Amino acid sequence: DISTLDYKTSHTSHTFPGLINIGAFVPRLVEPGSVDFFEVTKASTSAGFTTIQILPYGTDGSILNEESLSAAQANATGAAHCDYLMSVAASPSNIAEITEDLQAETKALFIPSTNLTDRNVNAVTALAAHFASWPSDKPIITDAKATDLGSVLLLASLHSRSVHIMNVTTRDDLLLIALSKEKKLKVTCDVSIYSLFFTREKFPGSTCLPSAEDQAALWKNIHVVDVFTIGSTPYQLALELGKEAKAWSGIEEAMPLLLSAVGEGRLTLDDIRQRLHDNPIRIFDIPEQAHIQVEVVVNRRAPLSRALDGWSPLDGKMVSGGIHRVVVQGQTAFLDGMTYSLPIGRDVTAGVVPARAVDRRASFSVV
Amino acid sequence: DISTLDYKTSHTSHTFPGLINIGAFVPRLVEPGSVDFFEVTKASTSAGFTTIQILPYGTDGSILNEESLSAAQANATGAAHCDYLMSVAASPSNIAEITEDLQAETKALFIPSTNLTDRNVNAVTALAAHFASWPSDKPIITDAKATDLGSVLLLASLHSRSVHIMNVTTRDDLLLIALSKEKKLKVTCDVSIYSLFFTREKFPGSTCLPSAEDQAALWKNIHVVDVFTIGSTPYQLALELGKEAKAWSGIEEAMPLLLSAVGEGRLTLDDIRQRLHDNPIRIFDIPEQAHIQVEVVVNRRAPLSRALDGWSPLDGKMVSGGIHRVVVQGQTAFLDGMTYSLPIGRDVTAGVVPARAVDRRASFSVV
């Protein structure tokens, strides 16, 4: 870690590598002509997230087959400001549609908990079929909770394969994951950044947030948490509270929240790097990005500076850290609240893509 | 197998060893002065079940601690017509009450699904604690279903211990068990005998029975089913249909139903022996009873002969087999519909108890 202390203001600046959000929610995901890929990826780059893994479900439909994947790909092509990975959702009925071609074009199989709690379908049997047919070297992700989580972990155990649990919100689920790790099950997990800072008690009417008691357990067992994500929680929270939900909800709040926790001594900069860079790369085999710097500042107390509109739980609140500058391949993509990024994000689902010619890149530069 | 064919009537008689019902429901289990132990055990002996494992929950309460166990033991002592084993129920809050003494006095830990579906408690964490503290050489039984079943199997897998799944009613659950067996998990299961012969479609309003489709799957995968039980299904069915539920509901129907299936070629006599004798003894380490003969008849079509009152789903129906005679230590306990059994059942929870002196036994004989 290279940190410099600014003696005039006694704040600390620090440079991270390109950060990764493995749970990027794109509301209008498969709708033809949707600009949400543009919005989400632009906000992501400005917030330091230069690679994002797209959640395969939106408000308008899910990626369940070739057709819906193509629709999402079409929305992303030429519109993405950061690198992205595509994933596919498992449903009780789409096992036959997840062809080898579709597997090759997606990074992870996502098992939404909503598809598990439909007691009218043979959910566990369908799940078992997905576990049996999804390639063993590619990740399976689920946001299953409570006893549904038990079923997923059982299938992972029976098939001796790894599984990543997304958006853990309860003490119970985290302890089951801890127990499973202890017993050498190949399980990893993440929590939504909002779940670490906001509670049901603070926002009555919300169901996507943990209770204060569960949140305390997440912090107490933060060593069990491999990854931080943005997830769909910010969007859901806005909806649940009757506020304006935006494609970029929760993205620019992510690092200011985490860096404020660093200021309070609840996290270290290294904790953040592990959970937004090292572990995502290791767990999901995400290509390392070269020549990216995310310059942040810590211990500088100020109201959250926002570049985007829409409701935020941090509106009018003080934070003590944030993004100063994002540099992508020598070009400043974000600086002091202003975005200069370009729609040059690549689909890195299948691994590293050839480097862009520097002259082609330069011709797009507006900085 | 020693079978004799009666040439006059062309029915077959066959002798089984003492049969075992590992899921005996005693409605008023812990109520002081309850006569249900007397009723259930008398009906069991007459029906060929000379050893029964008592389910630790009744309509009036459960065996959850020393006090409730003592209440049940007091009801059984001197009243039981067949040998019996006691078990204890796990609740999210009784982990500390399951003392070493209580463990020694009970055969199995039963995890009722109702205690798993209370989403207000940290059910999986409580369950994990029970799995960690129940002696590894004693059985754990559960009637968990769907994703709850997944959680239980996961804990069994994580703790490398065996678990018995009681009262499987769906294709989905049976296939998850089959998959677990295939993957070398130490899991066994039973189905309630009523679930093999009655359906929700046949008795609209019932929820304890399988659907016709699920029932077909139970039959198709009958090789996965280790044990048949009577369970609480007959009692529940009567309640759900607004009929008279009795302590003995479903007991005298058990063997006529199974033997009718033998007559139809859906089961063999050996299938029954395995699931009501060999496997229960092996799975639950139940003491073998000497000098017991259960003589049955197959292929003799007649209306069900009933010695007991109360509603039966077989009322007015034909069956093609039944119990002819039950002989316990040389004494006829049941013959041609008449019961001669005595309240000499022993608590065999802890294993074999010393044989009764023959002269003491003889002095009770009324045959």
Ligand SMILES: [Zn+2]
């Ligand atoms: Zn540093």
Ligand SMILES: [Zn+2]
């Ligand atoms: Zn394709």
Ligand SMILES: [Zn+2]
């Ligand atoms: Zn790196």
Ligand SMILES: [Zn+2]
């Ligand atoms: Zn500056």
Ligand SMILES: [Zn+2]
């Ligand atoms: Zn025979």
Ligand SMILES: [Zn+2]
């Ligand atoms: Zn005692």
Ligand SMILES: [Zn+2]
């Ligand atoms: Zn035997």
Ligand SMILES: [Zn+2]
């Ligand atoms: Zn006779």
